[in-house]
Structures are given as structure tokens and as C-alpha cells.
Amino acid sequence: MTAQVETWCNILHDFPAYAKRDPAPRRLEAAATGGRNTDVRPQLTLELFRQANQADCAEIPIPDAILELYALYRPTPLIRAKAFEQALGTKSRIYVKFEGQNAAGSHKLNSAIAQAYYFKKAGVERITTGTGAGQWGAAISWACARAGLTATVFMVGVSYRQKPLRPVMMRVYGGEVHESPSEMTEVGRAGRIKDPQRIGSLSIANGEAIEIARGVPGARFAVGSGENHVLLHQTVIGQEAVLQMEEIGDYPNVVTACVGAGSNFAGISFPFIRNSRRHGKAIRIIAAEPIACPKLTRGLYAYDMSDASSTTPYVRMMTLGRDVVVPSIHAGGLRYHGTSPLLSAMYRDGLFEARSFPQRKVFETAVLFARSTGMIVAPESAHALAAAVDAVREAAAPISVLANVSGHGLLDLSSYDAYLKGEIDDGAPDEAMIARSLSLLRQRNEYEEAV
Amino acid sequence: MQYAQETNVLDVADAVRAALGDLMPQARPPESIGDSETLFVDLGLNSLEYLELWTSIESRLGCRFDDEDLLGDLRTVGDVVRRTVEVCRAGEPA
Numbered sequence: 001m002t003a004q005v006e007t008w009c010n011i012l013h014d015f016p017a018y019a020k021r022d023p024a025p026r027r028l029e030a031a032a033t034g035g036r037n038t039d040v041r042p043q044l045t046l047e048l049f050r051q052a053n054q055a056d057c058a059e060i061p062i063p064d065a066i067l068e069l070y071a072l073y074r075p076t077p078l079i080r081a082k083a084f085e086q087a088l089g090t091k092s093r094i095y096v097k098f099e100g101q102n103a104a105g106s107h108k109l110n111s112a113i114a115q116a117y118y119f120k121k122a123g124v125e126r127i128t129t130g131t132g133a134g135q136w137g138a139a140i141s142w143a144c145a146r147a148g149l150t151a152t153v154f155m156v157g158v159s160y161r162q163k164p165l166r167p168v169m170m171r172v173y174g175g176e177v178h179e180s181p182s183e184m185t186e187v188g189r190a191g192r193i194k195d196p197q198r199i200g201s202l203s204i205a206n207g208e209a210i211e212i213a214r215g216v217p218g219a220r221f222a223v224g225s226g227e228n229h230v231l232l233h234q235t236v237i238g239q240e241a242v243l244q245m246e247e248i249g250d251y252p253n254v255v256t257a258c259v260g261a262g263s264n265f266a267g268i269s270f271p272f273i274r275n276s277r278r279h280g281k282a283i284r285i286i287a288a289e290p291i292a293c294p295k296l297t298r299g300l301y302a303y304d305m306s307d308a309s310s311t312t313p314y315v316r317m318m319t320l321g322r323d324v325v326v327p328s329i330h331a332g333g334l335r336y337h338g339t340s341p342l343l344s345a346m347y348r349d350g351l352f353e354a355r356s357f358p359q360r361k362v363f364e365t366a367v368l369f370a371r372s373t374g375m376i377v378a379p380e381s382a383h384a385l386a387a388a389v390d391a392v393r394e395a396a397a398p399i400s401v402l403a404n405v406s407g408h409g410l411l412d413l414s415s416y417d418a419y420l421k422g423e424i425d426d427g428a429p430d431e432a433m434i435a436r437s438l439s440l441l442r443q444r445n446e447y448e449e450a451v
Numbered sequence: 452m453q454y455a456q457e458t459n460v461l462d463v464a465d466a467v468r469a470a471l472g473d474l475m476p477q478a479r480p481p482e483s484i485g486d487s488e489t490l491f492v493d494l495g496l497n498s499l500e501y502l503e504l505w506t507s508i509e510s511r512l513g514c515r516f517d518d519e520d521l522l523g524d525l526r527t528v529g530d531v532v533r534r535t536v537e538v539c540r541a542g543e544p545a
Contacts, residue, residue, distance in 0.1 A: 021503075026476040029497065040491060042498035045518045049502040122518030313497050 002075045002243045006067060007059035008051075009235035011270040011342075012228070014277055018345050019055040025314030028303050028445060043213060043221040044229070045122040048115065052228035060232065062114075069113045069146065073102035074236060078244040078402075083372035085392075092392035093250060095402045096385075097241045097268060098375070103173075104139035106378065106407030107264045108224055111233035112139035115222045116147035125218035126150040130180065130205030130307070132260065133159045133332035133380065134166030135407050136224030141175030151175040152219075154182065154208040157200035159332035165411045180205040187211050187308055195325055202260075202336045203322045206307035226261030226306060226340040234267025241402060242271050252283065252402035254391040258383035259287040259296065259354070260333045262340040268404035273351060285352035286391065287343075288383035290334050290362070292427040293326040295319055296347060296354035300438060303445045304338055314445075317344040321437030329359055329427040330415035331379040337437075357386045358426035363419040365389055366409070378407040379415055458539040463512065464532045470507035471528065474500045486529035494528075504531070514539045 012019040044052070051060060062070070078097045085094050099107035119127055127149055131137030137153040144151035153175050155167055160179040167177040178184060180200045181191030187207035192198060206223065213221040223230060245251055255272050257265040269285045276283050289296055295318050304319040305312050319338035320326075326335040339347070346352065359379075366382035369375065377385065381404070388403040409416065418424045465481070472481035476495050490496045496504065505516050512535070520538050525531060 026497075029476075038491065040498050042502050044498075044502060046502055046505060046516060046521055047518055049499070050506060053503075053506075118518075123522050313499050 002240055002247060004067065004071060004074055005236050005239040005243075007061050008232045009239055009271045009274060010054070010058055010060050010232060011235075011266075011274065012053070012055040013058040014274050015346070016055040018342055019053055022316060025303050025316070028314045041214070043210065045118050045124075045220075047118050047121070048229045051232055063117065066114050066117050070110070070236065073109070075240045075244070076101060076237070078241055080248070081369070081373050084369050087368055087372040088389060088392065090392045091398040092395060093398070093400045094388055094392065095245070095250075095252065095400070096405050097237060097402060098405045099237060099264065100377070100405065100408030103142045104135060105411065106135035106139065107234060107237060107267060108136045108139035108407075109143065110236055110267065111224065111230045111263065112136070112143035113146070114233040116140070116143035116149055119220055119222065120147045120149055124149065124220045126152060126216060126220075127222045128152040128154075128209040128213040128219055129222045129224065130154045130156070130202055130207075130209045131224060132156050132202045132205070132335055133378070134163055134170070134411070135333060135378070137175065137177065138166060138169045138173065140222060140224065141170040141173035145174040152209070152212060153177045154180040154205040156180055156202055156205050156332060156335070157198040158328040162328070162330065162332065162414065163411055169411070178208075180208050182208060184208065185211040191308065199325055199328050201308070201325050203306070203308040210307060210312065223306075225263035225336070226338070228340075228342050230263050231266035231270070231340060231342060234263045235270050237264065237267035237404065238269060238271035241268060242275060245402065250400050251281065253399040254284045254286060254388070254401045255404070256286045256288055256384045256387035256391065256401065257404040258331070258334060258380045258406065259289050259339060259343075260336045260380065261338065262343040264404055264406035266340065266343060268402070269352065284391070286387045287347070287352055287354040288387035289354060289356050290329055290331055290383065290427055291356040291358050292329045292429050293320065293335050293337075294356045294429060295337060295339050297356045298434070299338070300441060301344060301348055302441050304441060306338065315341040317341045318347060319441065320434055321441040323440055324433055324437040327427055327430050330412065330418070330424065331359070331362065331383065333378070333380040334383065355387055355390065357383055359424055360419070360426050362386050363416070363424065367416070367419070375405070376409040376413070376416070377405050378409045379412055381405040381407055381409070458536055458543060460532070460536055463535050463539065466508055466511040467528060467532050467535060470504055470511060473507065474504055484528055486527065486532070488528050489526050490528070490531070508535055512539060514542060
């Protein structure tokens with residue numbers, strides 16, 4: 001049995017250049033505000049800010065109170081999916097790290113517990129947040145309940161309607177849940193005008209949550225992915241996986257994970273990237289994204305904002321532009337317009353590769369996986385499996401592949417049902433929308449062409 | 452936490468102004484920054500620079516802030532100097 005890891009893996013220590021301050025976004029902010037300065041209080045706590053920026057220590061100790069809650073579900077299982085290998089007819093070895101066995105049903109709990117702890121310690125009473133498919137919303141609702149905080153969650157409209165049991169789950173845990181775009185905020189009302197079908201986006205949901213956090217005393221906005229401190233919290237996944245693979249006596253040639261803003265991807269990959277640098281272990285790391293939201297494979301490396309409120313700092317990232325509204329695919333957690341700035345920089349530097357997958361291929365893989373292993377995975381996580389399948393099929397000789405399954409799909413059965421009835425398409429990107437958004441991004445930003 | 456020397460208000464004020472001088476989007480000599488100037492509106496800090504200000508003061512003075520230290524109304528340069536002095540003095544040996 002693998003011991004519980006007691007530190008987070010700080011990849012900034014391995015790549016200190018990524019921790020350096022980039023002054024360029026300030027010129028864009030000045031242009032966006034017409035030079036008017038506004039009183040915009042920080043949403044992060046000082047401790048989380050330190051975690052997001054410090055490069056001086058390789059390992060950051062996890063406080064005991066967090067470890068105690070992690071111990072309820074960690075270490076998570078790493079299994080070899082032999083029946084899946086057989087179903088594919090491959091001699092390669094496919095391993096799965098499964099993050100779905102916890103109260104929230106996904107990896108999101110790893111950061112939710114940590115953030116609730118630090119916000120509580122900083123005197124915060126209410127956490128507001130945006131959630132895509134609802135895994136983060138469920139995780140933060142439970143973590144807040146445990147920490148004695150109130151959670152206010154804005155859930156992306158299309159997922160709210162596609163996965164109606166997720167908001168119920170959040171409410172059971174004590175969270176207040178609102179369909180986004182809502183009528184409660186200026187960001188939401190503006191979103192409803194632009195998007196009358198109320199498909200919504202994480203950019204809008206986060207913007208609504210930030211607006212509420214700024215208007216309610218004792219409230220702060222928490223984010224479920226993308227920011228460095230969130231990626232850091234998720235590294236328990238990869239650290240365990242490194243140990244578990246060593247115990248098995250194998251080591252992956254390829255690691256795959258899906259990418260929304262990048263938290264589960266960073267969580268599984270950072271410790272392997274560190275191992276690769278320190279011990280010269282060659283490894284391929286593949287980020288899997290939907291063709292409907294191809295920010296890594298088709299986006300720009302540009303300065304953009306993380307949400308639609310236009311009040312957050314500019315950051316440089318692989319992005320389709322914060323104005324894009326991605327088609328309503330079933331992997332709602334992968335519809336975010338950008339990728340974490342840290343991961344974007346690493347992608348630019350060639351530390352990992354990316355591939356995009358059509359929705360039907362993802363579900364085809366997920367169903368094959370379910371029938372062979374018995375595990376029904378989240379549509380987001382099925383992207384990691386699709387990338388793993390491609391990797392073994394393209395290999396000249398048998399290889400070892402590790403896929404991170406970030407969550408279960410038991411609240412996504414209506415999506416599986418739609419697939420089985422032949423009612424879903426490939427989730428083709430909205431080319432006109434992407435073109436408009438990228439054009440706007442070019443106009444308002446300095447940018448460099450995508451990799 | 453041990454401190455190298457007894458906290459001097461003028462040293463703290465200098466450290467705070469030097470930190471602000473490095474962070475402000477519009478470059479200004481630190482000595483021109485007044486106590487009554489507000490961090491966000493007058494000096495133009497954004498939310499991340501506000502947090503960086505505190506970590507920069509930490510590294511200049513060798514002190515350590517907790518999130519609790521940042522509670523309350525800290526709007527002006529003078530507020531930051533006062534809070535820094537309080538934290539540094541609280542950490543000094545009796």
C-alpha cells in the first residue's frame with residue numbers, strides 16, 4: 001500500500017523562470033481601463049499567493065488538517081486495465097490513476113479541501129466560485145461544509161441542464177447553486193443578452209462569482225483550476241502515481257490527461273516531469289482536449305483575462321479568447337477558453353504535447369473502457385483514455401501508458417444515454433465564433449502565434 | 452521569529468516605499484510616495500501586486516505576515532507602514 005504523500009510538488013522550483021513577474025500585462029490593463037485605477041481587492045489569500053509564486057522550495061508541506069481530510073480517500077487507486085488492453089488487442093500496458101473515489105467524485109476535491117482550509121484561516125466566511133460540469137462545485141461545496149464556510153456556486157447553464165443531479169449534490173452539501181448566466185449579476189445579465197440560449201461559459205460563471213465576492217463582506221472568490229496554487233494542490237496525484245508505478249515495477253513511457261484549464265493534467269504530470277529532469281527518465285506527456293475547445297492545438301499564446309468580468313489581471317496563456325462561447329459538448333469541464341498560464345508556458349517550451357479529440361471518439365473509448373473494466377468515467381476523463389489508446393496504437397512496440405481518470409461518470413449517464421442512442425455529434429468547433437474571438441484577441445492584445 | 456534589530460518606523464517606511472517603487476505600474480521615486488496615497492486608486496496597484504507588496508516587505512525586513520495581519524482597512528501607504536510596524540514589533544523578543 002502506497003503511503004500518503006505529505007508534501008505538494010512545487011514545479012516552479014524546477015523551472016524558476018516561470019515564477020518571474022511579467023510586467024507586460026499592465027500595459028494592457030491600462031489600455032483596457034483607459035488608465036483609470038480601481039479599488040480591486042485581492043481574492044487570493046496571502047498564503048495561497050505564496051504557494052502560487054514561490055520557487056525557492058521544491059516540496060511544500062501539506063498542513064495536518066488537510067492531510068486528515070485527504071486520508072479519507074487518498075492514496076487513490078492506480079490499476080492496470082488489462083481487460084481494456086485485451087479489448088483493444090494491444091500488448092501495451094495501460095494503467096489508470098482513478099480520482100473518482102471521493103465525496104465529490106473527482107480530483108477537484110484535492111484543491112477544494114486546501115483552499116477551504118486557507119480561506120477559513122484568513123477569516124473568510126463565504127466562498128464564491130464558478131463551475132463548468134459541476135465537479136468543482138460539488139468539491140468546494142463539501143469542502144466548505146467541512147470547514148464551516150458558505151459556498152455560492154455559479155454553474156455553467158448548459159451543464160446545469162445536462163447534469164441536473166450535480167447541482168442537487170452541491171445543495172445536499174450545503175452549497176448555494178445558481179445557473180449561469182444568471183440575473184443576479186451585471187456579468188450574468190450581459191451574458192444573457194449575448195447568449196440568449198444561456199449556454200454559458202466558465203468565463204461568465206467565474207465573472208459572476210467574482211462580482212458577488214467583491215460585493216459581499218467576508219466573501220472571496222475561489223477558482224477550481226488554472227492558477228498555480230490549484231495545480232500545486234493537485235500534485236498529490238502524480239506523486240502517488242510515481243510511487244505506485246515504482247511499486248508495480250513499471251514506469252510509463254506516456255502519461256495522458258484531459259485539459260480544461262489544466263489542474264488534473266498538472267497534477268498527474270508535474271511529478272513525472274520533475275522525475276524526467278532529475279533522473280533523465282524519458283517520457284511523453286499528452287494533454288487531451290476536445291475539438292470543440294482547441295485552445296492548445298489551435299489557440300494563441302496571448303495576454304487574456306481568466307473571466308468575463310474584465311476586472312481580473314491579464315495573464316499570458318494559450319487561449320481562444322475569453323469571449324468565445326464553446327458549443328455545448330458533454331465534457332463541460334473542458335469548455336474553458338484558456339489553459340493555465342504556467343502550463344501554457346510549459347507547452348510553448350515543448351515540455352508536453354497536445355491533441356484534440358472529437359466527442360464521439362471519446363464516448364466510443366469510454367464505453368469500451370466501461371464494458372471491459374466496469375468503470376464509467378466522466379466524459380472529460382475519457383479524453384485521457386482516448387489519448388492513451390492513440391499512444392498504444394501508434395507505438396512501434398509495446399509501451400506502458402498511464403492515463404489519469406480525473407472523475408467518475410455516474411452523474412453523466414444522460415450523456416452516455418445520448419451517445420448510445422446516436423444523439424450526439426463530434427462536437428465540431430464553432431469556426432466562426434473562434435475566428436471572431438481570436439480576431440478580437442489579436443486586436444486588443446500583443447500576442448505571439450500559437451505553437 | 453527573531454528579528455535582526457528593533458523595528459524602526461523610518462526603516463519600515465523606507466522599505467514599504469522601496470517595495471512600492473518596484474511594483475507600481477508608473478515608475479516613481481520611492482521618496483515621492485506619500486503616506487496618504489491609496490494603494491489601488493492613487494498608486495495603481497492591482498490585486499496581485501497588492502499581495503506581492505506584502506511578500507516584498509517580508510523579504511526586505513525579514514518579517515512574516517499571516518493572512519490575519521491583512522484583515523481590516525488597509526488602503527493607504529501609511530496603513531501598510533503602521534501594520535508592518537505592528538507585525539514586526541509583535542515578533543520582537545520581549
